[in-house]
Amino acid sequence: MRRNILKMIHEVQSGHPGGSLSSVEILASLYFSILKHDPNNPRWENRDKFILSKAHACPVLYVALAQSGYFAESELLTFRKMNSRLQGHAHTKTPGVEMSGGSLGQGLSFGVGSAIAAQLNKNDSITYVLLGDGECDEGQIWEAAMSASHYKLDNLVAIVDRNGIQNDRFTHEAMEIEPFEDKWKAFGWDVSAIDGHSFNEIIPALNRANSIKGSPSVIIAKTVKGKGVSFMENNPGFHGKAPNKEELRQAMEELFSD
């Protein structure tokens, strides 16, 4: 997945590698293990839904969708190009993309709507929303958090990619969000904190979140921005910068040696 992400961003020389690489294991866990979905029928009524609120990290979503079979992997290299279905920020024109995003802070509310609809329809569909930690500076996240617990949306699971870096710099420098777990608890959410690169922690945390009754659940996934590529790891410089030819070569070498 990481190699595909870097190849597509390198190909078009634009995109957001850092926050895509940090959430690879989260999306892999969802798409290849947890989600009830049908790549041949993306609008299947009883599907679980994955909402990418941090829509700039769409490369990781496109790779997960392609590797699930929503479209051919060869289409990945059309990312951000003219006439492509793979837009620069996630858009519903891509098969399997649930929400058009690109303006931070809206996905958790969208997930509230999706979860309410599932409850009205009395189906057991679960809605998962991936948030960025920098994104949680947006006030709308907390409007949505308040309403999700008010309406006891236990079919809603938020996952925060807590990679500690936002567009300009480290999150604690830009806007301190700690004590982060306490904030979610105060808003009435079930909270768990895990290593967001460990399948042994992610999958049990998702299963636990699904079993919680009477309140929504949030999983705070501690991750490393740019994970897997030494010179991108924990480097704010690679939030929204494409690797050049030499950087791609080095990254591929590192990822093949994994």
Next chain:
Amino acid sequence: MATMEFKTAETRIAAGEVLAELGGVYPNLVVLGGDLNKSTQVTKFADLYPDRFFDFGPAEQNIVSVAAGLASSGKIPIVSTFAVFGSSRPYDQIRVGVSQSNLNVKIIVTHAGLLTGEDGVSAQSIEDIAIMNALPNFNVLVPSDSVETKSAIKSAIATDGPFYIRLSRPATPILHEKESFALGKGGLIKEGADATIIACGIMVSEAIVAAENLASRGINCRIINMSTIKPIDASIIIESARKTGAIVTAEEHYIQGGLGSAVGLILGNNIPTPTENVALTQYAESGPPSELLKKYKLSSSAIEDSVEKVVSRKTKKAVS
């Protein structure tokens, strides 16, 4: 001066009634409120269908994005709030979340324009038509009375896609006997040969009074009720220009980006015609609605002045 007596009714009450009625027709109709539910009259729906009514408090960004999530899941969400809180306040959520993915969200707002009166400029939405017109995919409706409000809402709910429907707080003149709204069609109120008044919302009744007064001075006006601002009825605009050679637009809205701009675009591209615009040219203030309309020149007499001006421009052109 003609003294016309209209029966009056609140468009917001009509909206509350028709939503309650449609709740029984559409099992997937869901109403979202923002702590203004008595004022917007959606409590009627809430009483009948409590499981399909959700209050989110005054958190309009959240409400609009929740509506997008519901629409994406096959529901028909109604966002119910005041005009200022259903347009400019959550505009980014409307733009990215609703318009860009063309979702089936219906934003039905009350307390629009100057008629909200004493609450002052923050509550007076005079920019909302402009900003909603600027969104691809959106339909923008400004019904002229309570009867048309009901048929406009029925039409919006029967039509897939995003809608913005703009209603008032106080009782306004009843102009229609039966529900006759047709999406994208201007309604011919009366024929006339000298000029056409194209109006929307409460300005339609002002246009009728103005036309009465002008007739006594020998000027006969055609009147069009342009209750769909987007998509605008180009053919009735072009036909009016051809028949009368002069156009006056009238709206309870700022002069930029509203009905006047939409009509001007059609005229300029098809049949350049002398045009005057009755609209706000500045922010207003707190005050009784009727006095605000008078002071800020949104009254029948302002329409009369504009018609006389546009007719004189037409004559001058003919002479030269």
